[in-house]
Amino acid sequence: MSDFSPPDGAWPILLTGFDEHDNLDLPAVGALLDFYDRLGLPGLLALGQASEMLLLNDDERFRVAEYVTDHPRHNLTIALVGNFGATLPEQARSLGRIFDLGADVVVVALALLPSAQDLGEQLIELTRLVAPAVRLGIYEIPEPEHRLLSAEEVGAVAATDRYYFMKETSRDPAAFGAKVAAAAGSKLKIFQANLQALPPTLKLGASGFCGWMPIVAPELCAQVCDMSLPAELRQLAHDKLVAFNDVMVAHGFPASAKHILVRRSLPIQPFSRASATRRFFEIGSSALDRYIARENPFAPVALTEQH
Numbered sequence: 376m377s378d379f380s381p382p383d384g385a386w387p388i389l390l391t392g393f394d395e396h397d398n399l400d401l402p403a404v405g406a407l408l409d410f411y412d413r414l415g416l417p418g419l420l421a422l423g424q425a426s427e428m429l430l431l432n433d434d435e436r437f438r439v440a441e442y443v444t445d446h447p448r449h450n451l452t453i454a455l456v457g458n459f460g461a462t463l464p465e466q467a468r469s470l471g472r473i474f475d476l477g478a479d480v481v482v483v484a485l486a487l488l489p490s491a492q493d494l495g496e497q498l499i500e501l502t503r504l505v506a507p508a509v510r511l512g513i514y515e516i517p518e519p520e521h522r523l524l525s526a527e528e529v530g531a532v533a534a535t536d537r538y539y540f541m542k543e544t545s546r547d548p549a550a551f552g553a554k555v556a557a558a559a560g561s562k563l564k565i566f567q568a569n570l571q572a573l574p575p576t577l578k579l580g581a582s583g584f585c586g587w588m589p590i591v592a593p594e595l596c597a598q599v600c601d602m603s604l605p606a607e608l609r610q611l612a613h614d615k616l617v618a619f620n621d622v623m624v625a626h627g628f629p630a631s632a633k634h635i636l637v638r639r640s641l642p643i644q645p646f647s648r649a650s651a652t653r654r655f656f657e658i659g660s661s662a663l664d665r666y667i668a669r670e671n672p673f674a675p676v677a678l679t680e681q682h
Contacts, residue, residue, distance in 0.1 A: 379479070380539065380562065381452055381480065381539055381540045383564070383600070384418075384600050385416065385417070385584050386416070386417065386419050386454075386585040387419050387420075388419065388423040388426055388586070388587065389404065389419050389422075389443065390407060390427075392404050392646075394644065395644070397646065399435055400643070402642070404439065404443065404446075405442070405446050406641055406642050407636070408448060408451070410636075410639075411593065412449055412450075412451045416589070417450075418451060418452030419451065419453065420482065420542065421453060421454070421455045422436060422439060422440065423516070424516050425587055425628075427647065428484075429518060433459060437473075441476055443455065444473075444476040453478050453479050454482050456481075456482045456483075456484050456514060457470045457474070457478070457483075458481075458482075458483045458484060459487065467504035467505045470501070470505050470509060471505050471506055474508075474509045479510065480539055481509060481512065482512035482514045483501060483511060483514065484516040485523075485524070486520045488522070495525075495527075495532055498513065498528075498532045509537075510539050511539065513563075514542045515542060515543055523545050523550075526556070533561035533563040534561065538561075538563045539562050539564065541554075541564070541565045542566050542568050543566065546572050548575040551576045551579060552580070555580040564582040565581060566581060566582050566584065567585070568585055568586045570584075570616060570617060570620055571617070573586075574609070577599075577600065577602060583600050587620065588616050590636075591636060591639070592619060592673050595674070599612045599613050599616065608676055612675065619672040626655055626662070626663045627651050627654035627655030627656070627658075628649075628651055628652075630645040630655035630656070631645075631663060633646075633647070634655065634660050635667070639673060
């Protein structure tokens with residue numbers, strides 16, 4: 376247990392399936408888990424922003440967490456957001472409960488902490504409130520309030536040796552690099568959330584990419600994260616992802632992502648509780664389908680495409 380380390384690479388956020396009556400569609404969630412597991416992905420984040428975690432009630436969050444941790448998998452590492460409750464003791468109990476289900480890491484969403492002040496101190500206090508065996512993570516979730524850690528806070532939190540995973544969302548490579556430097560020598564691994572900031576932050580020590588595009592194009596994201604590949608190839612892969620991301624967002628994420636996954640033979644419906652989803656149903660999927668047919672945006676870049 377003590378030698379656990381989140382594996383590097385491309386980590387998708389696990390989408391939450393809904394049926395036409397707005398109920399949870401857990402079999403669709405299971406199909407996604409199987410899909411990512413078959414591809415050999417290193418890990419995923421469940422109950423993140425793209426999972427519509429903020430639009431689920433407490434019972435639904437726990438049902439998703441229970442289903443995800445109970446679902447058979449091979450080497451797929453599961454990180455689950457888990458700090459639910461109004462006070463730090465309540466959040467500590469929630470984190471412990473979800474970790475005990477079988478999560479590899481339980482993640483603290485900064486925007487859910489009781490106070491917007493002294494974020495680092497609250498993270499350190501949680502290490503005193505949860506059992507020593509509980510492995511913790513950090514998520515600078517942009518909603519409902521975008522709270523970011525300073526490099527100094529990252530260093531102090533990393534020094535507890537209780538935090539293993541961090542999803543960083545500043546979109547600022549310099550700030551990202553300072554956090555990586557502050558965590559150097561600790562157990563904490565820092566993943567980039569923003570596609571545009573990914574190439575420079577990988578050079579600064581990012582452990583990988585935990586964002587929207589690994590949801591639909593994990594193979595291509597894995598290429599970008601593979602620092603052993605030629606820089607030109609990784610740049611081609613990143614350019615292809617940027618174009619695909621723009622189309623996906625323009626068509627109403629996360630409904631557009633669910634439709635894209637249908638095109639990849641996944642049994643998930645486009646229903647969603649997010650307000651941006653309305654655009655998907657307003658404009659339809661025909662333009663998105665044409666783009667997929669024309670560009671084959673899932674496919675990794677071939678070495679011959681460098682020339």
